[in-house]
Amino acid sequence: xxxxxxxxxxxxxxxxxxxxxxxxxxxxxxxxxxxxxxxxxxxxxxxxxxxxxxxxxxxxxxxxxxxxxxxxxxxxxxxxxxxxxxxxxxxxxxxxxxxxxxxxxxxxxxxxxxxxxxxxxxxxxxxxxxxxxxxxxxxxxxxxx
Amino acid sequence: xxxxxxxxxxxxxxxxxxxxxxxxxxxxxxxxxxxxxxxxxxxxxxxxxxxxxxxxxxxxxxxxxxxxxxxxxxxxxxxxxxxxxxxxxxxxxxxxxxxxxxxxxxxxxxxxxxxxxxxxxxxxxxxxxxxxxxxxxxxxxxxxxxxxxxxxxxxxxxxxxxxxxxxxxxxxxxxxxxxxxxxxxxxxxxxxxxxxxxxxxxxxxxxxxxxxxxxxxxxxxxxxxxxxxxxxxxxxxxxxxxxxxxxxxxxxxxxxxxxxxxxxxxxxxxxxxxxxxxxxxxxxxxxxxxxxxxxxxxxxxxxxxxxxxxxxxxxxxxxxxxxxxxxxxxxxxxxxxxxxxxxxxxxxxxxxxxxxxxxxxxxxxxxxxxxxxxxxxxxxxxxxxxxxxxxxxxxxxxxxxxxxxxxxxxxxxxxxxxxxxxxxxxxxxxxxxxxxxxxxxxxxxxxxxxxxxxxxxxxxxxxxxxxxxxxxxxxxxxxxxxxxxxxxxxx
Numbered sequence: 001x002x003x004x005x006x007x008x009x010x011x012x013x014x015x016x017x018x019x020x021x022x023x024x025x026x027x028x029x030x031x032x033x034x035x036x037x038x039x040x041x042x043x044x045x046x047x048x049x050x051x052x053x054x055x056x057x058x059x060x061x062x063x064x065x066x067x068x069x070x071x072x073x074x075x076x077x078x079x080x081x082x083x084x085x086x087x088x089x090x091x092x093x094x095x096x097x098x099x100x101x102x103x104x105x106x107x108x109x110x111x112x113x114x115x116x117x118x119x120x121x122x123x124x125x126x127x128x129x130x131x132x133x134x135x136x137x138x139x140x141x142x143x144x145x
Numbered sequence: 146x147x148x149x150x151x152x153x154x155x156x157x158x159x160x161x162x163x164x165x166x167x168x169x170x171x172x173x174x175x176x177x178x179x180x181x182x183x184x185x186x187x188x189x190x191x192x193x194x195x196x197x198x199x200x201x202x203x204x205x206x207x208x209x210x211x212x213x214x215x216x217x218x219x220x221x222x223x224x225x226x227x228x229x230x231x232x233x234x235x236x237x238x239x240x241x242x243x244x245x246x247x248x249x250x251x252x253x254x255x256x257x258x259x260x261x262x263x264x265x266x267x268x269x270x271x272x273x274x275x276x277x278x279x280x281x282x283x284x285x286x287x288x289x290x291x292x293x294x295x296x297x298x299x300x301x302x303x304x305x306x307x308x309x310x311x312x313x314x315x316x317x318x319x320x321x322x323x324x325x326x327x328x329x330x331x332x333x334x335x336x337x338x339x340x341x342x343x344x345x346x347x348x349x350x351x352x353x354x355x356x357x358x359x360x361x362x363x364x365x366x367x368x369x370x371x372x373x374x375x376x377x378x379x380x381x382x383x384x385x386x387x388x389x390x391x392x393x394x395x396x397x398x399x400x401x402x403x404x405x406x407x408x409x410x411x412x413x414x415x416x417x418x419x420x421x422x423x424x425x426x427x428x429x430x431x432x433x434x435x436x437x438x439x440x441x442x443x444x445x446x447x448x449x450x451x452x453x454x455x456x457x458x459x460x461x462x463x464x465x466x467x468x469x470x471x472x473x474x475x476x477x478x479x480x481x482x483x484x485x486x487x488x489x490x491x492x493x494x495x496x497x498x499x500x501x502x503x504x505x506x507x508x509x510x511x512x513x514x515x516x517x518x519x520x521x522x523x524x525x526x527x528x529x530x531x532x533x534x535x536x537x538x539x540x541x542x543x544x545x546x547x548x549x550x551x552x553x554x555x556x557x558x559x560x561x562x563x564x565x566x567x568x569x570x571x572x573x574x575x576x577x578x579x580x581x582x583x584x585x586x587x588x589x590x591x592x593x594x595x596x597x598x599x600x601x602x603x604x605x606x607x608x609x610x611x612x613x614x615x616x617x618x619x620x621x622x623x624x625x626x627x628x629x630x631x632x633x634x635x636x
Binding site: 019021022024025026028029032063091092093094095096098112113114115116117118 | 406407410411412414415416417418419420421422423425426429431432450454461465
């Protein structure tokens, strides 16, 4: 079943951050647009969730104690058979060169903190359209209600 | 040694300075560069001194090659005057042998084996002295030569080069003395006949002292030259090592600085994310509605948080330039396209304030030149946004022209102007014309400081002229580099 990739209401998003405030901001922003949001407070919790969960899209903070965003990305892309799942780096690393570093590591999208909840979704969807991710990333991973 | 006393006092602690800059966070890039510069200067100094010494050795070799046959000629002359048959062999040895042996000895000394060189030289002298004593059997002087030779050899073997060199000098002068005596015929017997007792005790001592002193003057100079060149070589190597260390230390300090900047950026942005995020969610009603005074206050929280974010960005920009983390990327660009696109980006701001916005690009401007696209854009945008900010009605003008190798960009406005006393400090960080100005007109107070740093980076100059109530003119002058200049530079 094909689903419009820009239809946020069909998303089951996983957001990972060690900072609870940041986690709440992204959760509120995504769920305002109708996405189903699951949050993980840190890399270990995210790995636990990913054993059973097949999210539509993943939002990863990069610098976290323990398992950080970089190693989570590695797990997602290489070990969990979720290589088709788009992963967004949502990070406060916003210096020159960070974008290149993030995209080179294999993240699909790069967004910086602080972000504006008002424009966040427009920016993300614009990037997704421009990138031409096929389907809603991959139809078989979508749980359509 | 006095010959080298002219050497000036050298900067002596590049390493300490470099280490200091690592310990001391406040120590600026200047100190680091000074350390590097000084050790580079030391290296250059030692290198030139070393070459100078090498040239001196060359000269010494040449002089020896010329002088030693002359000594041999002296022997020959002595032979003809006293007519001793066996001396032919010895004199021939002196004539043909000394020169090559000195040459070999000096060559070895130059290659760093001064001791071996001296030993070979000594051995030859010893042989010569011995043969002379045997076949010429000429009074005390020849015995003296033998004794001196043996003493020199002994000194060399007990490794006291200093003493050995004096003995060698003494011995060579003895030889010269012998030549003089032979040339003057029966001079020794005349002297001996008159003052034999005095001569026997005093003359050898006097001769010996004279010889030692003269030996010092001649041979010591040769030796010090050779040793000096050794010393110079090691000093040269040492100062290269120092320079390498200073560079490594500076690079490490730079890396730490850059790491600190990026960490600070990350740590400041994280709480701001929560502040901006939650207030915008509240303000937009995404999570329930807030009305009246509360909504106004949230608006103010958002405005201040955004101001703080702009400040953080500007401070990081400024620190990056100051820490030399910012990289200038010079490429070929079309100045008119660049200014046109900047103009297009700013035009909505002028329209919303009802200002006239003029763009005037001179026909003399070359179609292509070399500069840093993003830096020029940032500079012009900062100046334009200032001009628009401080102009309530009237016009803002962006003008660009070029002549005599200078590329000029002018940003002019008909705004409130800058009072004369403020012109001195408007490029300082956080200094707007007065305290209230910053609050009234917004902005971080870092715009012009960043402009100034960027202009410096590109090797340009910024000038400002202003009249209160009539407007301000900021003039940027950059060296004009066209494709032709670039080609010349590469060639």
